[in-house]
Amino acid sequence: MLYREAGQFKASYAADQAIFPIAQDRVLMAILLVVAAVVVPLTATQYLYTAILIPSLILALAAIGLNILTGYCGQVSLGTGGFMAVGAYTAYNLFIRVPELNLLLVLLAAGAMAALVGVIFGIPSLRIKGFYLAVATLAAQFFLDWVFARVPWLYNYSPSGSVGVPDLYVFGFPVITPTQRYLFILAIVALMALVAKNLVRSSVGRAWMAIRDMDIAAEIIGIRPLQTKLSAFAVSSFYAGVSGALWAFLHLKSWEPAAFDINRSFSLLFMIIIGGLGSILGSFIGAAFILLVPIFLNQVPPALGIPLSTATISHLEFMIFGALIIFFLIVEPHGLARLWQIGKEKLRLWPFPH
Amino acid sequence: MTQQSGRKIGGPLLKVQGISLSFGGVKALSDVSFEIRQHEILAIIGPNGAGKSSMLNVINGFYHPQSGTVTYKGATRKQMQPHEAAEQGIARTFQNIALFKGMSTLDNIMSGRLLKMKVNFFLQALYWGPAQREEIAHREVVERIIDFLEIQAIRKTPVGKLPYGLQKRVELGRALAAEPDLLLLDEPMAGMNVEEKEDMCRFVLDVNEEFGTTIALIEHDMGVVMDISDRVVVLDYGRKIADGVPDEVRANKDVIDAYLGVSH
Amino acid sequence: MELQDLYFLIEVIIGGLMAGVLYSLVALGFVLIFKASGVFNFAQGAMVLFAALPVVRLIEWGVPVWAAIAAAAAIMIGLAFVIERTVLRPLVNQEGIILFMATLGVTFLLEGLAQQIWGSEVYRLDIGIPTDPLFLGEILVNGFDISVAVAAGLLVAALIAFFQTTKVGRALRAVADDHQAAQSVGIPLNHIWIIVWSIAGLVALIAGIVWGSKLGVQFAMTFVALKALPVLILGGFTSIPGAIVGGLIVGAGEKLSEVYLGPIIGGGLENWFAYMLAMVVLLFRPQGLFGEKIIERV
Numbered sequence: 076m077l078y079r080e081a082g083q084f085k086a087s088y089a090a091d092q093a094i095f096p097i098a099q100d101r102v103l104m105a106i107l108l109v110v111a112a113v114v115v116p117l118t119a120t121q122y123l124y125t126a127i128l129i130p131s132l133i134l135a136l137a138a139i140g141l142n143i144l145t146g147y148c149g150q151v152s153l154g155t156g157g158f159m160a161v162g163a164y165t166a167y168n169l170f171i172r173v174p175e176l177n178l179l180l181v182l183l184a185a186g187a188m189a190a191l192v193g194v195i196f197g198i199p200s201l202r203i204k205g206f207y208l209a210v211a212t213l214a215a216q217f218f219l220d221w222v223f224a225r226v227p228w229l230y231n232y233s234p235s236g237s238v239g240v241p242d243l244y245v246f247g248f249p250v251i252t253p254t255q256r257y258l259f260i261l262a263i264v265a266l267m268a269l270v271a272k273n274l275v276r277s278s279v280g281r282a283w284m285a286i287r288d289m290d291i292a293a294e295i296i297g298i299r300p301l302q303t304k305l306s307a308f309a310v311s312s313f314y315a316g317v318s319g320a321l322w323a324f325l326h327l328k329s330w331e332p333a334a335f336d337i338n339r340s341f342s343l344l345f346m347i348i349i350g351g352l353g354s355i356l357g358s359f360i361g362a363a364f365i366l367l368v369p370i371f372l373n374q375v376p377p378a379l380g381i382p383l384s385t386a387t388i389s390h391l392e393f394m395i396f397g398a399l400i401i402f403f404l405i406v407e408p409h410g411l412a413r414l415w416q417i418g419k420e421k422l423r424l425w426p427f428p429h
Numbered sequence: 430m431t432q433q434s435g436r437k438i439g440g441p442l443l444k445v446q447g448i449s450l451s452f453g454g455v456k457a458l459s460d461v462s463f464e465i466r467q468h469e470i471l472a473i474i475g476p477n478g479a480g481k482s483s484m485l486n487v488i489n490g491f492y493h494p495q496s497g498t499v500t501y502k503g504a505t506r507k508q509m510q511p512h513e514a515a516e517q518g519i520a521r522t523f524q525n526i527a528l529f530k531g532m533s534t535l536d537n538i539m540s541g542r543l544l545k546m547k548v549n550f551f552l553q554a555l556y557w558g559p560a561q562r563e564e565i566a567h568r569e570v571v572e573r574i575i576d577f578l579e580i581q582a583i584r585k586t587p588v589g590k591l592p593y594g595l596q597k598r599v600e601l602g603r604a605l606a607a608e609p610d611l612l613l614l615d616e617p618m619a620g621m622n623v624e625e626k627e628d629m630c631r632f633v634l635d636v637n638e639e640f641g642t643t644i645a646l647i648e649h650d651m652g653v654v655m656d657i658s659d660r661v662v663v664l665d666y667g668r669k670i671a672d673g674v675p676d677e678v679r680a681n682k683d684v685i686d687a688y689l690g691v692s693h
Numbered sequence: 694m695e696l697q698d699l700y701f702l703i704e705v706i707i708g709g710l711m712a713g714v715l716y717s718l719v720a721l722g723f724v725l726i727f728k729a730s731g732v733f734n735f736a737q738g739a740m741v742l743f744a745a746l747p748v749v750r751l752i753e754w755g756v757p758v759w760a761a762i763a764a765a766a767a768i769m770i771g772l773a774f775v776i777e778r779t780v781l782r783p784l785v786n787q788e789g790i791i792l793f794m795a796t797l798g799v800t801f802l803l804e805g806l807a808q809q810i811w812g813s814e815v816y817r818l819d820i821g822i823p824t825d826p827l828f829l830g831e832i833l834v835n836g837f838d839i840s841v842a843v844a845a846g847l848l849v850a851a852l853i854a855f856f857q858t859t860k861v862g863r864a865l866r867a868v869a870d871d872h873q874a875a876q877s878v879g880i881p882l883n884h885i886w887i888i889v890w891s892i893a894g895l896v897a898l899i900a901g902i903v904w905g906s907k908l909g910v911q912f913a914m915t916f917v918a919l920k921a922l923p924v925l926i927l928g929g930f931t932s933i934p935g936a937i938v939g940g941l942i943v944g945a946g947e948k949l950s951e952v953y954l955g956p957i958i959g960g961g962l963e964n965w966f967a968y969m970l971a972m973v974v975l976l977f978r979p980q981g982l983f984g985e986k987i988i989e990r991v
């Protein structure tokens with residue numbers, strides 16, 4: 076009986092168009108934010124931060140980006156890892172070459188550069204569709220992999236090919252301990268998630284979805300296909316770029332190009348399929364889910380007295396992800412986010428089943 | 430035949446001249462010319478495969494004819510892109526519904542107003558001030574269309590889940606949202622029962638009368654055609670075989686032959 | 694140019710063409726499935742691994758070569774049944790992009806499963822393909838490559854004969870053109886899928902054996918198989934000759950770029966050369982070199 080919208084009349088279109096039209100959802104979101112920003116920092120352990128919270132937030136950001144391109148605009152990309160790399164290496168080069176630049180500006184530039192590269196690789200999307208485009212994005216992935224491994228200037232002639240950054244500060248505040256890093260990342264991700272949500276419920280978002288659902292019909296209502304697709308590529312890659320920079324600077328701290336290889340692209344795609352295509356919330360759920368499965372496999376079976384070899388764990392991971400992808404595509408293409416929604420609907424009607 | 434009042438049929442809004450279109454060996458249209466006049470309802474009829482849909486596709490820039498020209502609002506061009514046609518005020522519906530299946534009725538119709546929404550990307554990203562005001566202003570227009578088409582109850586339903594007849598209505602709504610000068614309807618009543626057909630006829634007539642929208646529609650149901658159209662163009666095997674007011678066309682021998690020669 | 698340089702150039706091209714044959718073999722599997730079911734089967738590369746691993750492991754355990762290959766063939770046909778039942782049938786009439794993503798799932802499932810059952814190391818495969826080097830005049834050619842090229846040629850000839858002359862083959866071609874028409878041929882769509890996926894599985898098996906003999910059977914196969922994707926773009930998704938020619942172009946182009954361009958702009962070009970080539974082709978000929986241009990119906 077708690078989750079009821081009875082008595083909540085939407086008096087205006089503004090209220091009806093709010094992100095969370097139902098009061099309970101607003102409350103839930105507020106609670107979630109308070110927990111994330113206050114309760115977590117008071118209680119979380121180092122492990123929780125570095126193994127789960129920080130990586131899932133950062134990857135959720137990239138997943139939101141990919142979801143904009145694939146889930147909302149219908150253009151499959153297998154190159155997200157490459158765009159993350161562009162962000163990471165742009166940030167790195169700015170950092171070592173213009174050390175006085177504010178970290179936020181560095182992140183912005185990382186996103187902007189990734190957006191630019193994304194747009195360039197998005198150009199074929201005008202003429203090709205679906206899986207043809209997937210192949211073009213693979214071109215981006217492999218080419219970018221190569222660039223960051225073979226162009227020495229980009230990795231500052233580091234003999235090992237791996238690069239790193241020292242402790243970071245923003246406006247003089249340290250972003251060093253896990254708590255500090257977590258809070259900084261949380262702020263950025265929350266803000267960017269809000270922006271993404273705004274975009275997808277505005278006319279840009281409707282144009283993206285129109286292209287996704289039926290591109291020819293989109294054209295007759297005046298949507299310019301190339302511009303629209305490229306805007307999705309730009310926004311998507313911007314998110315990937317910022318996420319890549321965060322991943323490198325605040326999660327890995329030192330890294331090499333392999334951190335952004337094709338496996339990263341695959342796992343991001345899996346996040347949005349399992350989390351929910353065309354759902355911002357789903358991007359978060361998917362990212363957390365994909366990160367938790369290996370942790371679960373590493374810890375739970377041994378705790379139950381079934382020790383698994385590392386090889387077995389990695390194979391199991393492959394099989395579980397593969398099976399889940401198929402499962403969700405068949406049963407619920409809108410992923411875990413949709414299941415969550417269905418749960419809520421049920422709750423809303425409870426205890427009357429209809 | 431009902432004679433509509435309160436609107437005056439004017440000069441040609443659109444003229445197609447000598448249009449020929451073929452796909453590989455198939456000649457879809459050969460040397461077709463006719464005009465659509467301001468504020469009229471023009472019906473395009475003809476047996477299956479006559480080239481009716483192809484004609485609409487030429488008009489709104491989907492197909493590019495091998496020869497011939499399209500003159501619209503005084504400007505003559507050999508071809509244009511569909512989005513250019515939309516910018517020029519041409520809207521349409523499709524024979525096989527072409528809605529955005531994953532979006533709600535509301536969003537589908539809202540998307541019809543995309544060209545009228547001007548707020549820039551960054552304000553949309555913030556969903557603030559002008560962006561929010563614009564959304565609401567357009568929402569109000571869209572709500573009027575929803576009321577007009579009597580589809581209030583399915584506002585939030587994803588259109589993929591709607592029955593066929595309602596989908597056709599939503600598609601009309603999306604086209605209307607663009608406030609077009611020329612509305613192209615490809616078999617808007619196909620597959621509907623009598624009641625749905627009557628509703629659709631009423632919508633078409635109301636749009637024409639209230640907003641003065643020029644309408645070209647393809648329809649197989651002769652009763653409907655004779656009832657609502659001001660003029661009729663008949664195509665057969667890609668050629669125009671007749672063009673005139675309904676009564677004339679009905680009496681035309683070529684038309685009778687074409688219809689008798691083809692089984693339906 | 695010195696004669697010596699010319700010989701070297703020819704050797705490079707021949708070496709590239711031979712690698713190209715392998716790409717063609719994988720691409721062929723893609724084309725077969727795409728033609729008959731409209732599915733872009735990303736799992737073709739994983740199927741190569743899935744087929745080659747049992748062969749190499751069974752031989753290791755003392756099973757005769759022919760029996761190992763027969764067993765792997767049976768596995769691939771079984772796989773076709775399973776995929777039809779669990780993936781294709783539930784997703785019938787879904788959009789291409791959904792099916793494509795589903796085959797991504799199949800890819801991971803197969804990769805995990807194959808390695809879990811058969812092991813995940815690098816295995817040497819030797820089924821007695823002749824490997825003596827051959828001199829054609831002054832030019833040195835690898836005997837193994839010749840054998841492979843001949844085998845691949847036979848395979849393609851067999852496939853074409855199958856498609857042109859048998860009833861099933863004709864039905865498959867009909868289904869590629871028009872699903873309704875195929876139904877009237879009298880073969881249910883499901884059977885056609887199973888047949889095509891089986892054939893693609895067998896093609897994968899052959900590719901796996903050839904490839905495994907050359908480079909060892911290992912997980913990395915699945916990545917090399919990704920090279921078949923640009924081949925498809927070059928050749929067009931529906932053209933068998935396109936797959937062959939595309940493979941040869943990619944193979945030769947890759948080797949040439951590596952040998953002549955590599956020293957200038959840095960090694961590792963073969964990782965992306967084919968893709969970039971494909972991108973450029975896409976920009977100018979979206980339907981590929983051999984595909985047909987279609988105008989969408991509305």
Ligand SMILES: Nc1ncnc2c1ncn2[C@@H]1O[C@H](COP(=O)(O)OP(=O)(O)OP(=O)(O)O)[C@@H](O)[C@H]1O
Nearest residue numbers: 452455457476477478479480481482483988989990
């Ligand atoms: N994109 C296309 N590619 C190939 N042929 C086409 C294409 N579009 C139409 N045709 C062919 O052009 C001819 C005319 O088709 P069109 O759809 O215009 O007919 P129609 O009059 O609308 O018929 P119906 O009443 O069945 O809708 C047909 O022979 C059709 O097969």
Ligand SMILES: [Mg+2]
Nearest residue numbers: 481482483524
């Ligand atoms: Mg038609």
